[in-house]
Amino acid sequence: MDFGAWPPLRGDLASTRRCASAFFDNLPSDEGRAGTVRQNWVATWTKTGDAYYRLADLNINKLAFDEAKEAWLCALTAFEVARRLVADDDAGKAGVSAKVEAGVQRFGTALGYQVESVEITCFDGAELQAYYLPAASTGLSAPAVICVSSEEEKGATLLGRLLPVVIGRGMSVLVVSHADVLNHSRGRPAALLSHCFDYLSARPEVDISRIGVYGDALSATLATDFAVYDRRVAAAVCDGGILNWVRTSTSVGWITGIADGPAKDWISACRSRSARQLNCPILVVAGGRGVVSVSEAVKLQADCMAAYIHLDLAMPQIIRGGFGEEVENFVTADDCVFRWLKNKLTRARAP
Known part of the structure; x- marks a missing residue:
């Protein structure tokens, strides 16, 4: 070609x-x-x-x-x-x-699109900078998604990537950067993201019962913690607790190398317990430059199925170019994520 x-x-x-x-x-x-x-x-x-x-x-x-x-x-x-x-x-x-x-x-x-630069009041009057794009006006309240950038990106960079995906999907998006969340959270990023939820709740075009969260790359862990902390979250694209689980299991030396018997059952139970804390539909994006490895995501999904917990898994196509680096097909990956969010947040419509 x-x-x-x-x-x-x-x-x-x-x-x-x-x-x-x-x-x-x-x-x-x-x-x-x-x-x-x-x-x-x-x-x-x-x-x-x-x-x-x-x-x-x-x-x-x-x-x-x-x-x-x-x-x-x-x-x-x-x-x-x-x-x-x-x-x-x-x-x-x-x-x-x-x-x-x-x-x-x-x-x-x-x-004429209202891409707004907004300030969200958080702890002790501090202001978190964010970008907000409301859904096209239809006279009805629409779903919304809080999007947290990867650790390497600014909020504006993520919004630029997502604008071609979200416009026309009938949802509002609030975009914040990973660095800003950590810098303004005083060690409580989940509580700060709850302030973002409160901001969206006050917007007349947003349906409070249909607000989700999407964490890109390492921010998938922030999305998990937020969805556990704030039970109002209606759908989460997150890591399902995998990173925290891996950190915990690595620190417990006696687990290493044990794959059979009671220890194996205990490990599976711990994995599924992390996902059970989430009170909403879950999508875990695995592979590539993200925080979740494919092997850990597959294990988590299997453990969740055994525990009758529904967890969806997405594995974006990763291409290894001739320059020796992995490149993600962001087009198909983003389309997959926001199709899933639209589907779940549409189902979450309050009666």
Whole structure:
């Protein structure tokens, strides 16, 4: 496949996301040409994002706002592809992330969408910075999701990735960064996220009975602790207590190497007990650069099934590119997560 000809500039979000997904699915593993090809891919997708921004501006000038919205979301998708390809130690990564953050700010201003920068009062009057996107107005209250970024990302970066996914799904999102949650929580991140829940509860367009949480990467652990702490959470994309369990089991030396008999039963019971504390539907995302390994997630799901606890498991497709790093197909992964959330939060509608 000739990646140098990608992607076509159509201004159609569905086509752009299919193109991005296919690009990741077909990454070659030729180590010999990885460096140059990788740089070319980054340049191609970055230029494509810039072109989509220009197309959006042209459509705005023509008052073709729907077409402008599509082009803007295409740009954010293209920039996210480029950001995934840039090496973590590459100075260019910050530049691509800055394009995403600038795009988030301009998106709301130019197209009339209410992407709001909000402050949530937490402990002792401290303010937590967050981004809020309300669901499209239908006159009815809609579900909402609190989204916590990975430990390496700003809230605006996560919002830029999620805007093409959540717009049109009939849900509001409140996005906060992992670092801000930890820095403002005074050792109580679950309690701070409860303040985020209270903020959403006060919004007239939000259905208080249908508020979920999504924790990206290491924030999956924060999502678990929050869902255990606050019984109002209606659905959680989290780690199901796996990280805390692994830490605990590792510290208990006598467990190591014991796989049979009463100890095995005790281990299984402890795993399922962590999930049982969650009072809502659970989705665990396993594999790749996330916090949950596939093996631990499969064990947890099996233990939960034995204990009649329903736990869904998602394993995003991970591609090992020729540059020796694992790359996640974020397009299919994010679609899977938010399809699941929409399904669970729709079912959670209060009678």
